[in-house]
Amino acid sequence: MLxxxxxxxxxxxxxxxxxxxxxxxxxxxxxxxxxxxxxxxLTSVKIETMVDYLLIDHRTDRHLNIxxxxxxxxxxxxxxxxxxxxxxxxxxxxxxxxxxEERQLITLAFLKKPxxxxxxxxxxxxxxDIERLLYRLLNTQNSPxxxxxxxxxxxxxxxxxxxxxxxxxxxxxxxxxEFPDIQKVFELIxxxxxxxxxxxxxxxxxxxxxxxxxxxxxxFMEKGDRWLIDYQxxxxxxxxxxxxxxxxxxxxxxxxxxxxxxxxxxxxSFIRRQTLVQQERFITKELQDFEEKSLxxxxxxxxxxxxxxxNLIQQVLSQAFLLKKVADDVAKLDxxxxxxxxxxxxxxxxxxxxxDSDLIIEDGRHPLIExxxxxxxxxxxxxxxxxxxxxxxxxGPNMGGKSTFIRQTALIILLAQIGSFVPARSASLxxxxxxxxxxGAHDDLYRGQSTFMVEMAETAQILNNLTPRSFILxxxxxxxxxxxxxxxxxxxxxEYLARSPLGPKTLFATHYSELTECMDTIEGVFNLKVLxxxxxxxxxxxxxxxxxxxxxxxxxxxxxxxxxxxxxISRSQEILKxxxxxxxxxxxQKGLSSKxxxxxx
Amino acid sequence: MSLDLEHEPVFGPYAISDLSPMMLQWxxxxxxxPNALLLFRLGDFYEAFFDDAQLLxxxxxxxxxxxxxxxxxxxxxxxxxxxxxxxxxxxxxxxIAEQTEDPKATKGIVKxxxxxxxxxxxxxxxxxxxxxxxxxxxxxxxxxxxxxxALVDLSxxxxxxxxxxxxxxxxxxxxxxxxxxLLFEEKFHEKETLFLDDLKRHFLFRISLAKKKVSISTxxxxxxxx
Numbered sequence: 001m002l003x004x005x006x007x008x009x010x011x012x013x014x015x016x017x018x019x020x021x022x023x024x025x026x027x028x029x030x031x032x033x034x035x036x037x038x039x040x041x042l043t044s045v046k047i048e049t050m051v052d053y054l055l056i057d058h059r060t061d062r063h064l065n066i067x068x069x070x071x072x073x074x075x076x077x078x079x080x081x082x083x084x085x086x087x088x089x090x091x092x093x094x095x096x097x098x099x100x101e102e103r104q105l106i107t108l109a110f111l112k113k114p115x116x117x118x119x120x121x122x123x124x125x126x127x128x129d130i131e132r133l134l135y136r137l138l139n140t141q142n143s144p145x146x147x148x149x150x151x152x153x154x155x156x157x158x159x160x161x162x163x164x165x166x167x168x169x170x171x172x173x174x175x176x177x178e179f180p181d182i183q184k185v186f187e188l189i190x191x192x193x194x195x196x197x198x199x200x201x202x203x204x205x206x207x208x209x210x211x212x213x214x215x216x217x218x219x220f221m222e223k224g225d226r227w228l229i230d231y232q233x234x235x236x237x238x239x240x241x242x243x244x245x246x247x248x249x250x251x252x253x254x255x256x257x258x259x260x261x262x263x264x265x266x267x268x269s270f271i272r273r274q275t276l277v278q279q280e281r282f283i284t285k286e287l288q289d290f291e292e293k294s295l296x297x298x299x300x301x302x303x304x305x306x307x308x309x310x311n312l313i314q315q316v317l318s319q320a321f322l323l324k325k326v327a328d329d330v331a332k333l334d335x336x337x338x339x340x341x342x343x344x345x346x347x348x349x350x351x352x353x354x355x356d357s358d359l360i361i362e363d364g365r366h367p368l369i370e371x372x373x374x375x376x377x378x379x380x381x382x383x384x385x386x387x388x389x390x391x392x393x394x395x396g397p398n399m400g401g402k403s404t405f406i407r408q409t410a411l412i413i414l415l416a417q418i419g420s421f422v423p424a425r426s427a428s429l430x431x432x433x434x435x436x437x438x439x440g441a442h443d444d445l446y447r448g449q450s451t452f453m454v455e456m457a458e459t460a461q462i463l464n465n466l467t468p469r470s471f472i473l474x475x476x477x478x479x480x481x482x483x484x485x486x487x488x489x490x491x492x493x494x495e496y497l498a499r500s501p502l503g504p505k506t507l508f509a510t511h512y513s514e515l516t517e518c519m520d521t522i523e524g525v526f527n528l529k530v531l532x533x534x535x536x537x538x539x540x541x542x543x544x545x546x547x548x549x550x551x552x553x554x555x556x557x558x559x560x561x562x563x564x565x566x567x568x569i570s571r572s573q574e575i576l577k578x579x580x581x582x583x584x585x586x587x588x589q590k591g592l593s594s595k596x597x598x599x600x601x
Numbered sequence: 602m603s604l605d606l607e608h609e610p611v612f613g614p615y616a617i618s619d620l621s622p623m624m625l626q627w628x629x630x631x632x633x634x635p636n637a638l639l640l641f642r643l644g645d646f647y648e649a650f651f652d653d654a655q656l657l658x659x660x661x662x663x664x665x666x667x668x669x670x671x672x673x674x675x676x677x678x679x680x681x682x683x684x685x686x687x688x689x690x691x692x693x694x695x696x697i698a699e700q701t702e703d704p705k706a707t708k709g710i711v712k713x714x715x716x717x718x719x720x721x722x723x724x725x726x727x728x729x730x731x732x733x734x735x736x737x738x739x740x741x742x743x744x745x746x747x748x749x750x751a752l753v754d755l756s757x758x759x760x761x762x763x764x765x766x767x768x769x770x771x772x773x774x775x776x777x778x779x780x781x782x783l784l785f786e787e788k789f790h791e792k793e794t795l796f797l798d799d800l801k802r803h804f805l806f807r808i809s810l811a812k813k814k815v816s817i818s819t820x821x822x823x824x825x826x827x
Contacts, residue, residue, distance in 0.1 A: 015762070018749065018762065018764055019744055019747075019749070020742050020743065020744040020747040020748060020749025020764055021742075021749035021750070021751065021762035021763065021764050022749070022762075023742040023744065023749055024740040024741060024742035024749035024750055024751040024762065025740065025749075025751035025760070025762050027740050027742060027751075027784060027785075027786075027811040027812075028738060028739075028740035028751045028753055028784055028811075029753075030812070031740070031784055031809065031811060031812075032723075032738070032753070032755070035634075035694075035718045035720070035723075036715065036717060036718045037718070037723055037755060038755075039753075039755070041755070041758040042753065042755070042758060042759075042760045043758075044760070045751075045760045045761060045762055046759070046760070046761035046762070047761070047762055048761050048762065048763045049763075049764075050763075050765065050770070055773075057769070057773050058772065058773050058776040058777065058803070061776075061777070067777070075733065077733075079731075080731045080732050080733060081757075083731055083732075083733030084732070084733055084734070084735055084757065086733070087733060087734065087735075088735075091777055129731070129732065131756065131757040131758065132725050132732065132756045132757065134758075135725050135755060135756045135757070135758070136725050136727070139717065139725075145727070324758060461769065
């Protein structure tokens, strides 16, 4: 009954029927409550579904360095809130072309006014982590530091609205359409707190004139300091002890200190408090009276200030909802400023994302590698994948740029779908719903899986989860086993993908040039190769992709570049010639005898 | 490193009757947070006793001493946040008991009570640096083939739920969000050791076990329904 009742009620949250999610949430809330956490600020719950976003599994994320290097490179946000939002946006690339376009329009508007962008970025530099400051205020209500930081953040944001008005078009304005009026909260803090010029460290918490009682006590204590100095002067003169001091310690309170040599000058009316090696400390009735008054004043002041601070914090916290909205809007703004600055700095273009299945990239670049190379020395490459050319089989030498090419394609898709601009001369694509990748080789020693086992498990996962809008990257599949095993597996995977009725777009890089011969017959497959120039000095990689199949893999050239001993190089050239001779006699399709395999290994 | 379940709540080899009045007070507070390392305010110090003292001493390099045969280690009051941060980073849950009345105004022992409990997913330190990762507390509930996942970040007031239909997706989600703490039922913990081992290779997290039978009512009251 309760469960039924609960579900009915939870309908309003959109949790209807999500029993597993409700249970997970319920367990967590009751755990947090049991552990004295204040969960009152969790007033809504977001129901996330995987279907609205481009899915990228954690392996692909790692292969493409998305949440590591890419995030680091692209995240040009200024505030912590912006940084967190950026990460979230990168984790959830959109599929809805309208939403993608909305994001692009904002960046476009920003790009038209670079100087305003600069100014707003400058404003945001003064904004602290409002969200987490609020949380700290809620939990530890004792220091004015958090309030001061919120204050300075708000002060920085005061001119935001008028600055934003300079942008053209509704897209940019929609960002802060509902930006709350922060003037009141700002004044609330500004009127009461004493704002230090350099960092939040001050003995004075409140401004003069806010709380008369506090002012009176402060005045009294200042007078007290004055009185002490005068009293010391007076005693020095009266007793003729120039080194006499009146001071204070926490443990003993106020005292009059004279050196032992001078102590005979002290009149008997003074009461001895403490005897040290060199000094004697005394107290007088006068000083005792002063001590009582001043200590009680100090205590009262402390109590008053604490209460007033608590009060102010409560007042600010009552505006938590507004401040949270400020934080959210700042995060969004920061995100687009980041997109804008990257697009500007790196020379990106706005991609066309439309309901269409073609992928056309003209002069695409790898965002990370490009940034590491000298200006404009990265060789761009174009790519078109459509209904007739769905699967590109890429051959060519190692180090020729195959891996960079397939990775950059995936990254351009990803960037386009988060609504960012992309590193290319132009790009047009229909949104994808999954990016799969099988790149590189690594052992999984923890689980006792070999390189090959890992490779096959990952491949299996791709083939079993294909969708019509999948983008697949396969790099050197079948490498972790014997050559002919490897070729056979690569071949059949290729066939499976090419013939799949789902027709996923695929980039298939391999250095098994044998594969290219057999692919002419399958519809949708085409060959790309890395252009290699052979000169008298050796080979020269152009890093340029052209249509066609590569006949050589130039592995030995690469080995030579890597510095293998010349004996090994010349011997391998010998073996290669032998093998090529045999291959021309016996076509690969017929398979090879066990004797041939022995020659290889 | 990830702390599997909390260290067992063995408070010490004592009989309740042997405890001094102050240690009795400590014991009562400790009962309310058996899984946390309890820092107990004593004058200008926060003290840990028995096993907590041992843990504090080894993890924060503070001196382990004894008082009336009770192992004890402490940190000065003004250094609390520093040590707290260190313990949290090591995956501990830390409870803090404060004095709730003025020592000067009371005779006998001062009243103390549990002021707050901090753990990796809920703690926000006083230092302001750019924190670009949300610090999630994740809760997993399996219902046949469906895994319900709730992700809460108290520090940014966000809370979201997911439902995924395979362990592969569950892994993807958790690796992406990298929660600092995980909450699930004991049976999940027993059944899914391999999965959890896998997860541990991706990131560090603290595990807590949920009480059996969670009632939906918690969720309801939170949102002010009924």
